[in-house]
Amino acid sequence: MSIEPAADIAIRARNVTLTLGTREAPTEILKGIDVDIARGSSVAILGPSGSGKSSLMAILSGLERASGGTVSVAGVAYDSLDEDGLALARRGRVGIVLQAFHLLPTMTALENVAVPLELAGAPDAFARAQAELEAVGLGHRLTHYPVQLSGGEQQRVAIARAVAGRPDILFADEPTGNLDGTTSGAIVELLFDRQRAAGATLLIITHDPALAQRCDRVLTMRDGLIVSDDAA
Numbered sequence: 249m250s251i252e253p254a255a256d257i258a259i260r261a262r263n264v265t266l267t268l269g270t271r272e273a274p275t276e277i278l279k280g281i282d283v284d285i286a287r288g289s290s291v292a293i294l295g296p297s298g299s300g301k302s303s304l305m306a307i308l309s310g311l312e313r314a315s316g317g318t319v320s321v322a323g324v325a326y327d328s329l330d331e332d333g334l335a336l337a338r339r340g341r342v343g344i345v346l347q348a349f350h351l352l353p354t355m356t357a358l359e360n361v362a363v364p365l366e367l368a369g370a371p372d373a374f375a376r377a378q379a380e381l382e383a384v385g386l387g388h389r390l391t392h393y394p395v396q397l398s399g400g401e402q403q404r405v406a407i408a409r410a411v412a413g414r415p416d417i418l419f420a421d422e423p424t425g426n427l428d429g430t431t432s433g434a435i436v437e438l439l440f441d442r443q444r445a446a447g448a449t450l451l452i453i454t455h456d457p458a459l460a461q462r463c464d465r466v467l468t469m470r471d472g473l474i475v476s477d478d479a480a
């Protein structure tokens with residue numbers, strides 16, 4: 249079955265399932281997700297703890313393999329059971345921001361942004377990384393190590409790293425979960441700002457209704473399914 253989506257669709261999922269646990273005692277985490285995400289849109293995923301939000305994002309961002317179904321991300325259509333497809337998705341044009349920042353502790357802020365660019369073959373990796381860090385207000389923290397940065401500053405580095413590769417799609421899993429209220433607000437503004445600058449599609453998991461209202465569309469998950477789909 250071809251799932252090649254129209255050019256205005258950034259993400260297409262069809263009957264995506266995830267089953268974990270043992271053969272004797274399988275647990276259905278995702279029970280058949282169907283969704284199309286429009287290119288350039290911002291979409292929030294809400295839902296109670298354990299409803300499958302992070303699992304869905306892990307599959308759509310290429311970090312995890314689905315048990316069944318098909319996915320097309322950033323123009324790469326693949327069968328989610330197919331290793332080659334997964335490798336393609338990983339090389340695809342996606343950026344990821346996670347709650348726990350996930351910076352490499354032995355690298356400076358500049359290196360954390362530049363090294364992935366270099367590994368991706370960008371010729372001007374350090375210059376681009378510096379420009380991205382300046383864009384997130386960290387031009388004065390280039391040589392600082394993560395341990396020397398505040399939580400908000402670390403998340404800014406993570407956002408700079410995610411957008412530096414000029415992704416078609418930006419995934420954010422509770423990007424403000426480890427930050428205080430004031431810092432959260434600033435990080436959210438920054439994320440939307442960088443999304444617009446990159447012209448990227450933004451998929452964001454949040455427990456914050458105010459943040460969800462900032463998005464074009466809100467999906468709510470419950471028990472492994474999308475149970476509501478609203479324009480915000």
Ligand SMILES: Nc1ncnc2c1ncn2[C@@H]1O[C@H](COP(=O)(O)OP(=O)(O)OP(=O)(O)O)[C@@H](O)[C@H]1O
Nearest residue numbers: 268269275277295296297298299300301302303304
């Ligand atoms: N590797 C795993 N093995 C077994 N169960 C898992 C595994 N990863 C996740 N789960 C289970 O899958 C369910 C969905 O988890 P997931 O992290 O996707 O939910 P979530 O909606 O993102 O929750 P939260 O808001 O708490 O982050 C949970 O019940 C979780 O315990």
